[in-house]
Amino acid sequence: MSAAMPLGLSSFPVLSIITWSPFVGALLIMFLARRNAVLVRWLAVVSTAVSLILSIVIYVAYDREAAGFQFYEDVPVVPPLGINYQLGIDGMSLLMVLLTSIIIFAGAWASWTVKVRSQEFYALLLVLVTGVYGVFVSLDLFVLFLFYEIAVLPMYLLIGIWGSSGEVRPQGIFGWAFGRTGVGTKEYAAMKLTLYLLFGSAFILVGILALYVANDSSSFSFLEMELGQFDPRLQSWVFLAFYVGFGILAGIWPLHTWSPDGHASAPTAVSMLHAGVLMKLGAYGVVRLGMGLLPDATLQWSWLVGTIACINIVYGAFSAMAQTDLKYVIAYSSVSHMGVVMLGAATLTEVGLNGSVYQMFAHGIMTGLFFALVGLVYEKAHSREIFKMGGFGRMMPGIATAFTIAGLSSLGLPATAGFVAELLTFLGAWQSTYSWWLIPAVGGAYLTAIYVLRVTKQIFWGPQSLDPHFQNLPDARGPEWAALWILVFVIVLFGVWPSLALALVDTATMPLLNRLWVLQ
């Protein structure tokens, strides 16, 4: 399976270095940078820069003609059980690794102002990133699961210690429960997010064990399982287990409720990473494990995945409209956009699946930018209440411009990455068996335009707020610019030059779809 390696990268464990470089950074931060806040930040930036540079290197070096999994590494870990540290990367995971690198590199800059216990903050953040990389590059389901757990757990402390509590007014039929559970506080959000995601991981574990046992308990290798034929009845329930397990992380309705609370309470870099990358990790899991290993079940259940995705798009958009807290708006828009990702995958068409993967990337960058900006606004104005703020465009033109660009990408304006992704997904929906999916999908894009433009107008371009707290606010400065520039640049670059990613993604999606089409 290991294809010819260009540039002599065949013997160089490049994927391991990308994955573990942040982890080494975390160790250095814990042991070397005691109480030296500046050194902590530079260690974080350097260790993530190593991953970013190597990600760009493999993006260039990946052999698009040969396709398949490349930069293969294989070390037996627990041979009697068939557990191997097996890494490899194809077009889809390569794009996700690139996304992770960009977001965490920008996130390291965006967290420059974390003051409380910053050493532990950066260490946990970097451990978390190692988990994320690990899920994208591992080809052994067991190792993948281990990395998945690493990607979930640090989140509890990151949100619980460095998060912020929002105001949630008790309302609705469950209003009585709000006060008792502490909805809106960071402790509540941290616990909810962790428990939801671990609940999902229980399903994933059962699914993986079932495939392992069905494969004669010989190997957890993705490549070996891909060759095998699983019993359709087994496939059917294992697919549902994977769909629920990874789908929780992807924010599928009605299991999405951890996401707005969690993202709204998390500190900036964690929101960026979580909404930008971890939710994609869920979608990636459904596509890679669910669709990649269980073709019969994919055909059987695609109607369910697509229909729930449509609910996600519309429900998320309406929920976002109803919010008065800026961070909740962005968080609900993620739920809506993740619906687009899942819908593209469910179409089982070439354009649709390409659009889905492209949307993972585009939405990751865009929502990362959004959360970075919300963090900046909060830091300057100490408010997330949309309708109290106003006219910030005059005081912080840089932030306002970046926010507007992110917003335009979010609603799918041409020349932004969001446009390409949504267009491809809509085309896929139209070509699919269920062409009515197009209606909620396009409707969702329209609703997105309403809430995004309304928020942008209110906060940045509307009349100046008279509140004395909101006078003479500074614009972004120093390291914060680095985060904004990187993300805006990527949004526009991939908006005007989509084939940068599409040619790559196509090499991964076509083999996957060919297996499905043979069955149809």
Place this chain on the structure above:
Amino acid sequence: VNGVDVSSALVLEIGLAILMLIVFLVGLVMPAGDKRRVGVLTAIGLVILLGLSWRAEAGTEIFNGAFVQDELALFAKRLFIVATLIGVLASLPLRAAAFARRATEYYMAILASLLGMLVLGSARDLILLFVAFELMSIPLYYLTGFLKREPEAVEAALKFFLVGTVSSAVLVYGLSFMYGIAGTTDIRGVAKALTTGHPMLLLGMLLALGGLGFKIAAFPFHMWVPDTYEAASTPFVAWLSVAPKAAGFVVIFRLYLEGMGDRVLFWVPAAAGLATVTIIGGNLMAIPQQNVKRLLAYSGVAHIGYMLVGFAAVSANGAAMMLFYLVAYLFGNMGAFLVVEAVAQAEGSEGIAAYRGLAQRSPILALSMLLFLLSLGGIPFVAGFWAKLYVFWAAAEQGLYWLVLVAAVLTVVALFYYLLVAKRMYIDVPDRRDPIPVAPLLSFCIFVCVLGVVLTGIYPKPLVVAALRAASPLF
């Protein structure tokens, strides 16, 4: 007797009896006010005994097969001795005057109970099994009420004693049916008689399972656990929560799995049902606890449920993975109790509120506790993860996917209450800044438990191999 040297099969039991005599005699000549150094002697003796257990040879039978020293027995005995050693070492810094004055009694009772466990590990005869069981149990009642001036301790001891004797009665009632139908007290004979499928024999075995359920504290036979744990001294509880339960599981192996062949499938519904209710019950009842000892008590009930998942797999793999689970549970659970003891000695409270901001007061103690809790919760790279994974795998091999799913989902509930403790330690702001003083021996024991949890978590293979070898004679 069958040409086998009796002393070689009984080497550990004889060694322990000698140790008890020495402890007793030395205790007599110690000054009346402070006999704590007896504990040091006990600990040294146990270390020697542990070394002996690696010289002991597996595969000997004496008394016509009533006493068998096989791989399973040796694995279990090492586990008992390690647990006892940690419990004894952690008891040395106990400060109450009663522990200084009556130290001989305390350590003698622990050793007597250990002797019961050692015999139990080898017993393959119904009568020997029952006698050993009582030898193990009776000192436990006494130890629970050791602080006889404290009403809670007396209440807990009485509760434990009543429940314990009733369960012994149920157990021996079940054993009598087995003898009545099989016509022999040899467990292998009972296993053979099971082919007849005689309903009274099945009833007897189910009754015995109920009696054992009390001992291992499976739901709904767990009522004695939280009160007993809360009232008794913590190092003793740490030991109580592990060693006697491990002994109970060895009995389950001998009675229900050994030499059964295909007939083990009888037990799948009962074991799976018991596992399900135990996991659900233990985890749900742990949620509202505000006392960490009670919380660990209920979570311990849930852990028994997870081990029963391995029993429900009724396979060599399942039994081996239960043994692995027991070791992981030993280090994780004892470690957690010892941290409770350390905090209680400094703060005078076993409440969850005493842990506020522990991470900023004593970062290493907090990290140890976090590792124990994560291990108990089944998080990767600490021992508990592999333990859960392996029992799940064993159950999945038998097609018990629904059981695996229920058990895996309930681990999330468990993590909820473990994380509540973690939240106190890491997220809450401490009232005071001074570090918590920990007695050197206690920190040594905690360190040993951390080592056990982390090393097993990073490199589980040797232990898995050992557990598989230990379970191999069963099938």
